[in-house]
Amino acid sequence: DAGITQSPRHKVTETGTPVTLRCHQTENHRYMYWYRQDPGHGLRLIHYSYGVKDTDKGEVSDGYSVSRSKTEDFLLTLESATSSQTSVYFCAIREEANYGYTFGSGTRLTVV
């Protein structure tokens, strides 16, 4: 078990407010990823990290920023939430030992 925790599990926020989602892992994995899941689109990569302070954009990064100041935490921030960012957000880690990927339980975000 990769020990990956996402918080919060559910959040409702208003348009224009900032929101931060947290992904926490307990096993010092180097690679961490944020995805969003929307009907008809599968999971799409928002941002990823390959080490402390090393991050890069994915295919749907507009409106999102990330930070990784510690190995165990990868934060996703919506600077000014919009209704189009209503989605389920998944964090994932890549396990170096077997090249597998493990996902967190997801955060359901609703922007009203």
Next chain:
Amino acid sequence: AQKITQTQPGMFVQEKEAVTLDCTYDTSDQSYGLFWYKQPSSGEMIFLIYQGSYDEQNATEGRYSLNFQKARKSANLVISASQLGDSAMYFCAMRGDGGATNKLIFGTGTLLAVQP
């Protein structure tokens, strides 16, 4: 650019029968990996099976097998003896030879319904 295509938005299968979920991929990488994940209605992403591009034999995990046809760029998931608990969304995904990133890209998924 890498791409995963799942052309079956939804499928039905009778309990105890086998079902094949289609997945085709596009990549120019020589080394890559293919994954299948199951997402039940509870929402978690469950890893099912993995196939490496250099693996000569098709991967199998219990009732799951991956029908890997490299020349056709297909990686279909076969579920044998379907069970009611197999009803879920299934995603095909690919990891490319992406250097430091090794990102997973996903198809749009297939919703499988197993009927008694």
